[in-house]
Amino acid sequence: MxxxxxxxxxxxxxxxxxxxxxxxxxxxxxxxxxxxxxxxxxxxxxxxxxxxxxxxxxxxxxxxxxxxxxxxxxxxxxxxxxxxxxxxSPKDWVAASLDGLKPVRVGRIVVHGAHDRARVPANALGIEIEAALAFGTGHHGTTRGCLTGFDGWWKARPARRASVARRRAALALDVGTGTGVLALAAARTAQQRVIATDIDHDAVTTARANVRFNKAGALVKVVHAGGLDRAEVMAGGPYQLVFANILMRPLIGLAPAIRRQLAPGARVILSGLLPAHARAVVAAYRGQGLRLLRRRTLEGWVTLDMELPGGR
Structure with a gap:
């Protein structure tokens, strides 16, 4: 997103x-x-x-x-x-997006622009993202909420990390990838394949460029898609992790399709939600058999950590 x-x-x-x-x-x-x-x-x-x-x-x-x-x-x-x-103007927006932004650190992941490349600690996993026509520099509450949810999931399940390495399926699906920052964070942290989708052509172009620049071309495949029925998406599942940082109505509409792509025990991290919208999204995914683990609010935006039971 x-x-x-x-x-x-x-x-x-x-x-x-x-x-x-x-x-x-x-x-x-x-x-x-x-x-x-x-x-x-x-x-x-x-x-x-x-x-x-x-x-x-x-x-x-x-x-x-x-x-x-x-x-x-x-x-x-x-x-x-x-x-x-x-x-x-587009130029004004890019400049405003970069003005005063400092690197964002969530766990070991540091999202930064080129102007802060030298400030990334040696022991961190740096992901370089520039503001462009697709948004996702890591500073907004929705993106940070997803990164925080991923960091907690990854650290808490070392046994799952080992089992994922043996699976032929991709680790994660990033729906509405924007700049690709969430897909890059998951792929580079886990060193596992991730499928990223976006309905917007500019976002797909930007995400692919960011994947190449961050030397993750072997791990992240960016697909232009408005739904989850593309062959590349279906072939990558079932997924252990799904990011969907988009909008309330698409989140609700995609709930059945996302459920079909999940492995038992999968984590689903949903964001892009105002507080008034979160309850409806939780209800939609509970209707698909998922349970709410945590509701996180950053800068007035809500991120939901949900899980499909099983696979333990």
């Missing part, structure tokens, strides 16, 4: 500083009111604890009056008047 659900080449960003309750209500209402494929919204606490901010990304310029009306409904007229819109 593109970093934090942002659309490719967003044209406009709207920002609002608010109290926590207002910020959450605005984010929930905006998320429910706009097409998830065209608009993304996040609410998160500022690092200095001075308040909360709402960021709304629009793939196309919005009708500002309509957005302000929604904000007023959720948080009052004062908040609506305080909402600020800013036009972005």
């Amino acid at each position: 593109r970093e934090g659900l942002q659309p490719v080449s967003p044209s406009t960003i709207a920002r609002l500083l608010a109290r926590e309750g207002d910020a959450r209500r605005v984010a929930d209402l905006i998320g429910e009111s706009f097409d998830e494929a065209e608009t993304a919204v996040a609410a998160f606490e500022l690092p200095d604890e001075s308040g909360w901010t709402v960021e709304i990304y629009f793939a196309n310029p919005p009708i500002e009056a309509a957005v302000r009306d929604l904000v007023a409904h959720a948080a009052g007229n004062e908040a609506a008047a305080a909402l600020q819109f800013e036009a972005l």
Whole structure:
């Protein structure tokens, strides 16, 4: 998935500083009111604890009056008047994505850009990702939530690591791979094959370039696909691990297809969710026989660690 659900080449960003309750209500209402494929919204606490901010990304310029009306409904007229819109170009977005970003470390994995290559510790597993038309630099709460879930799963199951090495199936499937960061993290940590898919041609191109640059071409296969019925995906299963960092509606719609690709005992890490959406996704996967192990919230975004029982 593109970093934090942002659309490719967003044209406009709207920002609002608010109290926590207002910020959450605005984010929930905006998320429910706009097409998830065209608009993304996040609410998160500022690092200095001075308040909360709402960021709304629009793939196309919005009708500002309509957005302000929604904000007023959720948080009052004062908040609506305080909402600020800013036009972005693709160049502006890439620069903003890199500005001030430091390497992100989760366990042994360090995700970094070229400008921080020298800062990666010698004992770390460095994955170099540049901001591009596909999002996924590792800094957003959705990506970090998935990396954290993977790190915990990998460290907790040494016996499974040994058994995976003997299997002909791929270790993991990364649905909506974006830049390929999650697929790269799993493949390079485990030294096992991973299949990565994305519906977006730009994301597939970017992910393949990142796989080559990180010298993981023998481990990660990136497939252009909108579902899980492609021959390459089906041939790679059954999978011990599935990442799906996308959107609520596709996550729910893909639940049966993901279930069919799972090995007994498989872990499924789902993200790209606002808090108000998590319950529906949990219900969809419970309906497929999975159980919820952990709900993790980072920067206002929810990641779900789920498991298919069996295989122990």
